[in-house]
Amino acid sequence: MTALTEIMPRSDAASDCLMEVRDLALHFPVQGGTLFKHTVGQVKAVDGVSFSIRKGEVLGLVGESGCGKTTIARAILKLVRPTSGQILFDGMDLWQQDRAQQFAYRRRVQAVFQDPFSSLNPRMKVGSTVGEPFRIHMPSMKSAEINGEVRRLLDICGLPARMAERYPHEMSGGQRQRVGIARALALNAEMIVCDEAVSALDVSIQAQVINLLMDLKDEFNLTYLFIGHDLSVVKHLCDRVAVMYLGNVVEMADSETLFDEPLHPYTIALLSAVPVPDPVSEASRPHVILTGEIPSPVNPPNGCVFHPRCPRMSDACTRMRPLLLEELPGHHAACIHIERLAAQFTRPGQHSIPKIPDIPTSN
Amino acid sequence: MSTKKYYTDGHIRRQMKADHDHALDFDPGDPLVGLHRSDLAGPQLERRTVLRLLAASGALTAVHLLLPGVAPDAHAAAGGTLKAGWAGVGEFRTLDPAQINQVLLFQIASNVLSGLTHIDPQLVARGDLAIDWTASDNGTEYVFNLREGVTFHNGDAFTADDVIYTFIRSRNPENSIHSRVVANVADIEKLSDHKIKLKLKAPQASLLVKTLERASGRAMTIVSRGAIEKMGTAQYGLTPVGTGPFRVTDHSLGQLITLEKFDKYYDPERPKLDKVTIQPIIDAEPLAAAIEAGDIDIIGGNPIAAELIDRFEANSDLNVSIITGPGFQSVWMNPHRDPFKVADFNKPVAELMKEKGFKVRLAIAKAIDRDRYIERAQFGRGTPAYGSINPAMGFFFDESLAETSNQRFDVEEARKLLADAGHPNGEGIPPLKILHTPSARREVQVIKDILKRNLNIDIVLDPKDFPVLIDAFDKMDWDLTRLGSGGDFDPDDGIVDWMQTASKFNGRNRDKEKFPFGFFSDNEVDALINQQAVTAEPKKRRELVRKLNKITSDKVASAFIFHPADILVYRKSVNFPAQSRIPGLMDLDRVTIS
Amino acid sequence: MTDFVHSTPGGDSAREDLQRPSALRQWMSYMRRDKKALFGLIVLGVLIFSAVFAHWLSPYDPNAMDFSMMLKPSLQHPLGTDDLGRDLLSRLLHGTQISLFVGISTVILGMSAGVTLGVVAGYFGKWVDTIIMRYVDLQWAFPNFIIAVYLVAVFGTGLANVIIAISLAYIDDFARVARGMVLTIKQEQYIAAAHTLGASDNRVMWRHILPNAMAPIIVQATVSVSYAILAEAGLSFLGLGVGSDTPTWGLILADSRSFISRAWWLGVFPGLFIMITVLSINFLGDALRDMLDVREVTDAH
């Protein structure tokens, strides 16, 4: 699959590219054996993924749980080491960094995690949590200065200064997520990985947090990698969206394009599952229901990984691994049936799902 | 043997009177108190000789006059099982005399195996497998007549060959840990089946009591060649075969030894008991509970914890018999270390008295209040010690040493000496570490208290398991050591082993470059010890022993603390005849039970 | 963005005033409910007080043999005198100092070593974990007390050696508990967050993981203190204890064994001191276990 990188010259050339993921693969060994442990198989959590993130952009990464999106986030955050492939940040390979570079990288890329209950150390006061980045990266900084910074950050994130004395268990979920954001902002990061950052929150709180994230993006000129499974949130927030299935990116396009004119059958099925606020159209629109289970990543299907569930599956799909190709300008998809599809497309209205006559549907 | 006779009460009294009179019937001006060299030959006349010697030394008491094999057991019936407990021991590692290194083991072996001689309660050698003997004029050749008709437990007959086999076995350090004991024996010659001749390299005063004795020497305790070859040494160590009054019928490791009467013992009157069981009991409280509850009838083994004696004496079911024990216990002071450094002991005491280090040495020795120590640590049982010669060797013991020794207890003088040495009220003396075994902890605490009280010297306890302690002691790697000797039946045991420059305990593994001698070295003492060792004449030997004993005391070879008491505890149902009451031993052949 | 309702930041502050009671108050109220724990707390308080002030509280010098041997308890000697004429009360009070010191310091040492090993093993995993856990399994193959016996024999008797021996014997218990906790905590997102911040391994282990793993470790530690006190007594009994004239309860009790039937106070009082102390520590440990909601410790041999 090395060929893949060659057909993606655009992102490489783009001067505004902040991060580039090249053919990333993460395989985890599965161990077994009676007397002596040995590796009997591999979980292919991420299996050859490439994309890039431009400066100041919000890239969404969506997919069902277990598709590998969080694993990509962990690789970008250098919490796991890829089996193969590269991640370039500002043109530099993350696993070719020396200590100082790595330390600097830690300042420039930060994360907001999914579970506000788990992402804050329950034994640390909020003030310590938010102040920790300074203690790590600026050991010479005095406590009073740090406290000032903490107050400033809490304020930016809409938290009163007295919260610094609280423990996480004394706060609400939304407050905790704001603390998590404050911590991510502390060192003036350029890029923030939001790993399901709002998924665990109540809807009303979600809105607040998302608004905060958007405000901060504008204020500090941030770049986000936004990982989520809630398509409405992703659509609202992201400039571009990549859709993942079983360790592979199956489609990637501008947010609007992707939601309006999805190309990949998986994306189409995914979108059809999103409830529409209008009950009438919700009832009348076609729903693509995927049959079958998501295959195990230990033993992914040959050919197109989606083929066992694909309504459009053909013989070729079981043999050929489709490449992620730029089918329309800026719109990549990995499906061998796309060309045929594209010809049939008409431009549907917003929030509608394209009618695809030869896709068997069911209600 | 006299034991074959039975006496009436009246006869005993008459006999005792006669013995007493005879013992005192000598010319005080005669250096040999009316004895002749031939008196020292065997077998029957040592008793009279001894009584005479005791009388001459003023140590003759009614106990000494009691006839062997008489008195309490006159009415006792034979038979029965005696249940014995052995104190302070967890297991009987071996009963093979060639490997025995503990008194508590030869206490058992002595009931199973025989020697050419055996000591009696006065620590005098009597014939055992030897009927009698004669010594040559120069004291280097002995001819022994062996008892006939003696058989081993396995049925083999005892002959001169067994004596020679035992000698050859013991002479080899690979087979016996006692090879040194027979080092002075040049050769053994078989004159007939029941007659042997011993050739010595040099005259030896302790030959009969030490080398040929069945218990203390262990080198010439007669073993069965047939049995050793048949069962191997390991098994022989568990169930030895000998010619003694009892045979081992069962040995359950660490739990019980069963002895049964040997029907073919050479003395048909002995043993009285049918069976003896011996159980090792390591802790004091279970031991006490066992004898109080009647689980055991008698206690042998290591000395009974002093603290139990009062309790036993208060118990109307028990008899407690206390006699002077064979041994001495000391606090040793390292002469190579401050503050009691002494570079050389080879000068008159008056000269030594001018040295600082010696003053501290002496101050410590003088400040130890032996009476208080015995009262506190030993619950009042024991004899104050000022030398290595113990009161159980009545004839050689010097009671006056308590008054004449430099070490005589005197707090004021001790303090003055310490002040003269530059340490008024103990100032400038660092805390001194005292090496001791864990079991001596109680005693050492008392010594610590006494030295603190009397000299304001601080002592730090340094308990070490015996193997570690010995290692340090041999290397002279200590300030103070609390150590001593037990089972000393002959003066040699105390002085040859401890007081000569070449003594086996005297810093034998020391760095000879750094330390020219061990804990003590004195040319005069060395010479006197050599001299007494070849002096068969008791009176003369006694003078030499007493003289050297006083020198070691005056020059503070160690601070002598006490001679332990030998304490025997048994239930009232047991008759333990005086004749068997040998210090340190547990001869059960005359014991009966009712 | 207009899809979303704008509300004031921190607007879910309705829950903000949900004031949690402070840890201390929580504790106090717990103690009021749990009589056993209260008893334990009071006894332990008294013991620590008497340990600290033993020097002033003791009527006599604990090592001075100034009195008759084995005097019955009386006004002069509330707990009588021992077999060497020393005041038993004074010895037991000084013994409190040393026994508590033995109990606490062994646990602190054993805990430090064991927890360090457990945390490192759990945190780094792989061969580090394999090596450390193989060692722990090795030690696990032996009852703690037998290990302590063996180590004292190796090092020799004495206070320091007894403390080292007992604490070494505890390493596996603590290592297991700590490692188990670390494996769970490692999965938490705040650990990932700390890594993302560039926190060093040391910082993650000791600032983030350890504080969150402490609950079962504290419970284990409490129980271990009482075991250490008993272990010291057992070692002293075997002649492998502190061994000099240092008055530990275990040594006083072990020394009394030949006198118990004549001087009951020599056996009873040190026995009571040990029992009441161990009892109250166990009560406290039980209460802590309930409070911190830790499952029954299953590795307290």
Place this chain on the structure above:
Amino acid sequence: MTGYLLRRSVGAILVMWAVATLVFFMLRAVPGDPIAAMLFDVGDADAIAALKAKLGLDQPVYVQYVKWFLLVLQGDLGNSIYGSRIEVSRIVMEALPRTLSLASLAFVIAIVIAVPAGLISAIRKHSALDNMVTVFAFLGLAMPDFWLGIMLIIIFAANLHWLPAIGYAPLSQGFWPWFSHLILPAIAVGTPFAAIIARMIRSSMLEVLNSDYINVANAKGLKKLRVILVHAFPNALIPVVTVMGIAIALLMAGAVVVENVFAIKGLGRVLIEGILNRDYPVVQGAILVVSTIFVFANLAVDVLYTVIDPRIRYDS
């Protein structure tokens, strides 16, 4: 299951090998020369050297180790250094039944006390009876075992004369001699263990009694006793089995101390005396045996666990 057993057994053997090796080298690092101590009275440097050479103690430690290890592989544990140099295997085999007798009787006593106590206190939670059991349990855990042993001797042997104070009689001499010698030490060893088990049974019974299936059983109108004994108790035993490993440790440790009090020459005493005397082969042999017992007993507990709780499988 077979695979699991096999893997665990190999692991156990490796642990034992490591223990033996560790002990071997640590023992030789210990100060103290057993031969010098043994020949203290003899005092002959040549004799010491000769004996050391004969026993192979003059060779480098690693040579000694290899020799010893090769012998162990052949089942030969060597001979004691002391006295008649009795075979270690014989010493251990004579001591083993004593310790096992003591430990198993202690176990039985503990179970006989603990099971009813735990059940009663769980069923009658917070009653006077429950409080009594709790106090007993805590006291049992707080008493030094040797102290309890001495007290038992004073009461039942020295004063009441009901039972022998000390010693051991093999079962071959009859049940009563065996039992009467062992009952007091077994109580001393078993009491702390009984305390632990009673507490475990109480808490796990309470948990089980509150569970749904017991409520269902009650609702079905089953007799209360039947519910408790047939339905609740077996399930309550599961956590109890998990502490069996500790039980073995506790019984072994207790035996070491209590064997001393009652003058029973079991494995504990063999070990302690061996250590004190630096009798290397005896210590090595005893440790090997103790660790074998302990390791395989733990293995047995794990297997038992699967038998009692069908939910647990080790194969996956």
